[in-house]
Amino acid sequence: MLMTGPIIVGHRANSGRIVQFYKLSGVEYVEIDVRSEKGQIMVGHGRPVINRATVIGKAWAWLDYKLFYRDPLLRARTLPEWLRIIREKLPLKGVLLDVKNNVDPRALARELEESGFQGEVYASTEDHRLIRSLKEYLNAKVLASYSIMPYDIVECTLMSGADGVALRKDYATRDIVERLHAAGLLVFAWTVNTVEEAVTVYRASVDGIISDRPDKVRRALSSVLDEG
Numbered sequence: 001m002l003m004t005g006p007i008i009v010g011h012r013a014n015s016g017r018i019v020q021f022y023k024l025s026g027v028e029y030v031e032i033d034v035r036s037e038k039g040q041i042m043v044g045h046g047r048p049v050i051n052r053a054t055v056i057g058k059a060w061a062w063l064d065y066k067l068f069y070r071d072p073l074l075r076a077r078t079l080p081e082w083l084r085i086i087r088e089k090l091p092l093k094g095v096l097l098d099v100k101n102n103v104d105p106r107a108l109a110r111e112l113e114e115s116g117f118q119g120e121v122y123a124s125t126e127d128h129r130l131i132r133s134l135k136e137y138l139n140a141k142v143l144a145s146y147s148i149m150p151y152d153i154v155e156c157t158l159m160s161g162a163d164g165v166a167l168r169k170d171y172a173t174r175d176i177v178e179r180l181h182a183a184g185l186l187v188f189a190w191t192v193n194t195v196e197e198a199v200t201v202y203r204a205s206v207d208g209i210i211s212d213r214p215d216k217v218r219r220a221l222s223s224v225l226d227e228g
Helices: 016-024 055-069 079-089 105-115 128-137 153-160 174-182 195-203 214-227
Strands: 007-010 029-037 040-043 094-099 120-125 141-146 164-168 186-190 208-211
Touching: 007 214, 016 079, 029 079, 040 079, 040 105, 079 094, 079 105, 094 105, 105 128, 120 128, 128 141, 128 153, 141 153, 141 186, 153 164, 153 174, 164 174, 174 186, 195 208, 195 214, 208 214
Parallel strands: 007 029, 007 208, 029 094, 094 120, 120 141, 141 164, 164 186, 186 208
Antiparallel strands: 029 040
């Protein structure tokens, strides 16, 4: 059993099938996508924001949304309902709420309170304008999410008011992580799905690893810790 090291977070725990896999993998932290829909906070990624210019492009986007994000194939659930279901299936210590389209932080806080969840709460968002409001209304560590590296990630993150970053795995180098840690910021890396990636970000000293394959990550980090 992994006793030390970064938090391992099961990525996109939006469906029962994924949650069951995470149960078998011994996951204690999960990421849940949340979006706003008709005034409610719903579980799910939501549609990609880019509108394709051609008929073929729109068809591919439709297939991508149906098959990769899978929201249309899943039963729609509110955040409180889904958190209650997950708590029955997993020994849940914490959740990472990945905040998507136009979510009202106050509504999110109300839904989270309604769920009765008592574990650790993290929130991440690519919309850095939401970060200060999320910190105000949620009892959570809020992460600025980056899929593209800014000119100065430390300055950008501090200006946003975030507690840390959720960083694409290839940007989570030792140098970047050290700079962020020196500024008092947390570093989570996504989406880490191979043994090699897990070892790399672990050696860079990240605080959290977000993965579709937490079973592989746990085995990889256990081996590294045993060696050390």
